[in-house]
Amino acid sequence: MKILKTVLAALIVLSVTAVQAQKIKVTNGDLGFLNGQTELLLEYDYSNMAVGKFDNEADYVAKKIAELNEKEAGSGEAWHEKWVADRDGRFHPKFEELANNYTKKANCNVDQTNINAKYTAIVKVTFLEPGWNIGISRRDAMINLEISFVETANHDNVLAVMTMTNVPGRDVMGTDFDAGYRIGEAYAKGGKEFGAFLVKKAFK
Structure with missing residues (x-):
């Protein structure tokens, strides 16, 4: 019984996920200019992105490719191709789908195809x-x-900036063994919170 308790305690410790409070706030400007808009164009930017313990994505990618290629030639490049493709294939659609679940209540569509949007x-x-x-x-x-919210015709005119930190991604059943799935769930959560925040702060 004592051994069983020790094993169970160890498993609990190993399974604990660090909980960090998610935060969302406007750091510059005001979102009131969006009130009445029926569409918003989205763009994604991955420049200067830190990954895990690496300050820049390039270092993370280089290490990951090298590690995978040591195990199986060519698997590193295959991983990297998927790493990039998942953005348009999985992450962005999830972000936009969940955001629109909220912004549609304010009659506003949010996605990458709204090229005629004012903002x-x-x-x-x-x-x-x-x-x-x-x-x-x-x-x-x-x-x-x-x-960053900018004029579509003039990206230098930044009207407002908001930040979202510690946006988590996981499968509630604990079967998210694929990194792309976990990351996709973080984008889904981010989209949900983004849409809800706009409805609360902008479309009022």
């Missing part, structure tokens, strides 16, 4: 934690976003 929201991913899940130990994915 653009540039979603810059400043930090990405892919997380992991190896069964007895796991860590949620997490993203930090800096979203």
Whole structure:
């Protein structure tokens, strides 16, 4: 019985996910200019993105490719191709779908195809934690976003900036062994909170 308790305690410790409070706030300007808008153009920016313990994405990617290629030639490049493709294939659609679940209540559509929109929201991913899940130990994915609202015709005219930090991504059933799935859930959560925040602060 004592051994069983020790094992269970160890499993609990290994399975604990660090909880960090998610924060969302406007750091510059005011979102009132969006009131009455029926569409908003979205753009995504991955320049200067930190990944995990790496200050820049390039260093993370180089290490990951090298590690995978040591195990199987060519697998590193295959991973990198998926790493980039998941943005348009999985992450952005999730962000936009969940955002629109809220903004549609204010009769506003938010996505990358609204090229005639008066305003653009540039979603810059400043930090990405892919997380992991190896069964007895796991860590949620997490993203930090800096979203700048600009005139579509003049990106130099920044009207407002908002930040979202510690946005988590995980499967509630704990079966998210694929990093892309975990990251996608972080984008879904980010989109949900983004849309809800706009409805509360802009479309009122």
